[in-house]
Amino acid sequence: MQYAIEADLTADEFIDVLQRSTLAARRPVDSVATISKMLANADLIVTARNDRALLVGVARAMTDFAYCTYLSDLAVDVAFQSQGIGRSLIAAIHDAAGLDTRLILLAAPDAVTYYAHLSDSQGIGMHQHPSCWTIPPASDGPSGPS
Incomplete structure (x- = not known):
């Protein structure tokens, strides 16, 4: 697997891998x-490509490169999951942003157990935070999605 920072990832390729993952x-x-x-407004985009250059995973983040890094998207093609690609993408984003930054992400409900296993002794040191507050997009209405 080849991991790289790809600031010029196309929307079509990103959409394709999102559709082949559970994130779409x-x-x-x-x-x-x-x-x-x-894509244009992300500070970091790290990709995973197989030996045929097929995009099989992507991590997209916003960071100040000093204090915090918000990992907003982590997508791995379902056919390539359980091979450590997600773990490697997280590590690559954190490394590129700076290991002194605090990596932050919101887990999708179906991904909570995935991130939980990244906190154990075999994981990468993730810790669950007990609270998170969000303001939904205006298009969701004042009370959020229904």
Whole structure:
């Protein structure tokens, strides 16, 4: 597997890997314009490509390179999961942002157990935080998604 920082990842490739992962259900894959803005405004994009250069995983983050790094997307093609690709993408993002930054992510409900196993002695040192507060997008209405 080849891991690289790819600031010029295309919206089409990103959408494709989102659709081959479980993340498409929670991302605006039907809006190329929105996905393009998401990519253009990310500080770091790390990709995983197999030996045929197929994009099989991506991590997208916003960071100040000093204090915090928000890992907003972690997607791995379902056919390539359970091979350590997600773990390697997280480590690559954190390394590129600076290991002195605090890595922050919000787990999708179905991914909570995945991140929990990254906190054990075999993991990468992730710790669950007891609280998180969000303001939903205006399009979700004042009380959030229904």
